Amino acid sequence: MTPAELHTSVKAGKLAPIYILQGEERLLLDEALEAVQSAVLAGGLADFNFDRFRGKETDAARLETALGTSPMMAPRRLVMVREFDVAPEPAREVLVAYAKSPAPSTVLVLVAEKPDARTTVYKALSKIAAVVKFEAPFERDLVIWCQRRIDAMGAKLDADAARLCVEAIGRDMAGLADALERLFLLVGKGGRISGELVLQSIVETREQSAFELCDAVGGGEAMRAWTLARKLLNQREPELRLLALLSRHFRQLLRLREARDKGIRRDDAAAAARVSPYALKNLWPQTEKHSTRGLELALAHIAQADIDLKSSRLPSDVTFERLVVALCKTTRERR
Numbered sequence: 001m002t003p004a005e006l007h008t009s010v011k012a013g014k015l016a017p018i019y020i021l022q023g024e025e026r027l028l029l030d031e032a033l034e035a036v037q038s039a040v041l042a043g044g045l046a047d048f049n050f051d052r053f054r055g056k057e058t059d060a061a062r063l064e065t066a067l068g069t070s071p072m073m074a075p076r077r078l079v080m081v082r083e084f085d086v087a088p089e090p091a092r093e094v095l096v097a098y099a100k101s102p103a104p105s106t107v108l109v110l111v112a113e114k115p116d117a118r119t120t121v122y123k124a125l126s127k128i129a130a131v132v133k134f135e136a137p138f139e140r141d142l143v144i145w146c147q148r149r150i151d152a153m154g155a156k157l158d159a160d161a162a163r164l165c166v167e168a169i170g171r172d173m174a175g176l177a178d179a180l181e182r183l184f185l186l187v188g189k190g191g192r193i194s195g196e197l198v199l200q201s202i203v204e205t206r207e208q209s210a211f212e213l214c215d216a217v218g219g220g221e222a223m224r225a226w227t228l229a230r231k232l233l234n235q236r237e238p239e240l241r242l243l244a245l246l247s248r249h250f251r252q253l254l255r256l257r258e259a260r261d262k263g264i265r266r267d268d269a270a271a272a273a274r275v276s277p278y279a280l281k282n283l284w285p286q287t288e289k290h291s292t293r294g295l296e297l298a299l300a301h302i303a304q305a306d307i308d309l310k311s312s313r314l315p316s317d318v319t320f321e322r323l324v325v326a327l328c329k330t331t332r333e334r335r
Contacts, residue, residue: 001130003028010039015076016130017102019109020122023134027173032132033080033109040078040107048072053091055083060090067098071105079108085115085122092121099124136171140274145173149180154189163276164198167211170244195276210242214249217324218286220331229324239309239320246327247302252279254295257287294330301326 001009009015019036021029041049051066053059058081071077081087084095095110102108110129115122137145143162150157157165157180165183169175179202183193186201209232216225232242252275259269270280290298305323309316 001132003032003132003134006032006130006132007035010035013039015039015107017104017107018099018125018129019107020115020125020129020131021109021111021134022113022115022131024113025134025136025173027177029111029134032134033111036107036109037078037080040076041074043074045073049074049077051077051079053079053081053084053087055086056088058084058087058091060088060094063091064094064098067094067103067106067108069106075105077106079106080111081109082111083113084110085112085119092119095121096124099128102128136173139166139171142166142171142173142176146176146180149177150184150193153180153184155184155187156192157183158192158194160195160276161193161198163279164195165202167276167279168198168202170241210237210245213242213324214245215282215286217246217327218249218253218283218289220289220328222325222328225324225328226321229321233317233320239316240306242320243302243306243309243323246323247299247306249283250295250298250302250327252283253287253290254292254299256283257290257292257295260287261292289331298327298330301330 006019015036021032023029037050049071051062051069053063053066063079063081066079069077081091081095084092087095095108098108110125117123117126136142143159143166146162146165147157147159165176165179169179183197183201184191186197187193209228213225213228213232216228229242233239252273255273256269256275259272264272266280266284270277270284275283301323305319308314308319312319
């Protein structure tokens with residue numbers, strides 16, 4: 001079951017006896033938990049019909065009692081076990097036994113970030129449970145997600161504006177949700193959110209400096225790039241996040257350069273490379289300074305820096321500064 005299917009079925013009042021909600025994307029998972037909780041406890045006394053347990057603190061006897069208790073003045077009751085995959089063995093045995101004959105008036109929700117599908121408890125529960133995985137969508141899907149979220153609020157988000165949000169914030173869905181909420185408050189119901197509004201309201205100084213760094217490196221401006229890198233590092237910007245932005249920037253440059261070499265026009269190349277018009281203004285002129293070979297070399301430098309940042313004893317800021325200088329030099333790799 002997908003997250004969207006979960007929300008649809010819950011909204012229709014179709015509740016599974018057991019849910020396994022897993023994954024690292026906390027925003028989507030928490031929203032699913034809220035939807036299930038609201039549906040199960042609607043019209044009842046939540047205090048008397050909701051039992052919560054967590055991981056290693058789960059007491060087997062209390063869990064068994066909770067699963068065997070009938071709802072009080074309500075059609076259903078909810079039992080939730082967070083981090084169920086690390087619950088004590090007796091508690092896991094209770095869950096395995098319960099899976100053989102779940103109570104029709106109880107909804108059991110099990111939550112874990114990365115449960116081991118090979119364990120006895122997971123195998124037993126997943127046979128009858130609705131298993132839902134929550135992972136951050138790819139950037140191309142996040143654009144659609146942003147538009148749908150704003151649409152649900154009652155406003156409209158331009159495609160270019162949605163792409164700008166994703167470019168500025170990345171796959172941090174909690175951060176995206178917060179940004180979209182702020183944008184909605186600015187335009188209100190029935191309003192329209194443009195790219196200009198996103199630039200004015202969401203792309204903050206640090207984010208703008210990070211994009212300026214990418215443009216400086218892509219343009220081969222070594223001194224400006226080094227100065228911006230130093231500024232961001234002094235602001236405690238994570239090297240790996242900056243590395244991800246540079247990697248994305250150079251992948252876009254490579255796709256545009258390859259399209260340009262084939263004689264594809266500017267706007268068509270941008271569409272094929274999924275580059276927004278705002279980003280294209282800076283990226284397209286930069287392609288003139290690079291060859292395909294130079295851009296491939298740049299991406300190799302970035303890949304090596306990723307390894308070094310995660311394993312080398314060299315200070316991470318030094319590793320990143322060296323990368324910036326090396327990337328600026330790739331503009332010399334002419335054909």
